[in-house]
Amino acid sequence: MRFLLIFLLTFISINSQSVKIKSIDIASKMNGVSIKIYSDLILKPNQVAGWFNESTSWYYMTIHQAEGDTASLELTKLANPIREVEVIKVGESLQIGFRIKVPVENFEFYFSEINPELIAALRFPLSDIIATLESDQSDLQNNIIYKTRNKPIWVKVFYFTGIGLTTSGLIAGEKQKGWEAAIGMGMIAVAYIYETFIFSKNK
Numbered sequence: 080m081r082f083l084l085i086f087l088l089t090f091i092s093i094n095s096q097s098v099k100i101k102s103i104d105i106a107s108k109m110n111g112v113s114i115k116i117y118s119d120l121i122l123k124p125n126q127v128a129g130w131f132n133e134s135t136s137w138y139y140m141t142i143h144q145a146e147g148d149t150a151s152l153e154l155t156k157l158a159n160p161i162r163e164v165e166v167i168k169v170g171e172s173l174q175i176g177f178r179i180k181v182p183v184e185n186f187e188f189y190f191s192e193i194n195p196e197l198i199a200a201l202r203f204p205l206s207d208i209i210a211t212l213e214s215d216q217s218d219l220q221n222n223i224i225y226k227t228r229n230k231p232i233w234v235k236v237f238y239f240t241g242i243g244l245t246t247s248g249l250i251a252g253e254k255q256k257g258w259e260a261a262i263g264m265g266m267i268a269v270a271y272i273y274e275t276f277i278f279s280k281n282k
Contacts, residue, residue, distance in 0.1 A: 098122060098195075100147035100173055103155040103164065111202040112161060114177070118145070118195045124188065129199065131183040137165075138177045138186070140199060145173040160203075177201075240266055 104115040116122070122142065129140045149166040152175070157164065163178040181203045189198040 098145045100142065100145055100152065103152055105155060105158040105161055107158045111200060114199040114201065116197040121195045122190060122197045124190055127188055127197065129186055133182060136179055138179055138183050138201060140175045141172050143172045147173055
């Protein structure tokens with residue numbers, strides 16, 4: 080009887096043990112976002128629940144019988160299109176929220192039986208993915224145009240001329256005592272110093 084009581088107490092203690100959430104890793108994918116949750120113990124499917132609130136654009140994940148450093152977890156490095164992470168301790172559960180600028184169409188959880196980690200795969204509607212890609216591409220093109228227009232022409236000239244002279248000098252070799260290599264490398268160095276240390280500071 081005593082052994083049975085000890086066994087039951089041990090079983091209850093093990094099963095009621097809280098899982099500590101150690102860190103969160105967010106990675107952008109072509110069709111959504113991958114969120115990896117690292118813990119000290121292996122999570123079970125019946126411990127995790129998730130849902131997306133369309134009115135607030137927040138995706139919530141609740142991990143039952145879990146705890147963690149909420150302040151540290153909220154400092155998780157963000158990845159587009161996730162804008163913010165919020166972690167709240169609710170009773171014996173830990174609720175993790177992700178504010179997303181693209182609606183979540185569906186999601187799946189992937190549990191590991193070997194490593195104490197959980198992957199939440201959030202998938203976005205195809206139309207929103209295309210719109211986001213077009214917006215990012217437009218911003219990139221505008222940024223390139225802006226930088227090109229503001230960079231002095233002589234910097235480009237120095238780069239191209241310097242590369243040409245350096246190549247000619249190296250081909251000529253020591254026997255012909257070509258001066259092109261030294262002048263070319265000097266022009267490249269001047270352009271690089273100006274672009275890196277002067278032009279970038281004046282933007």
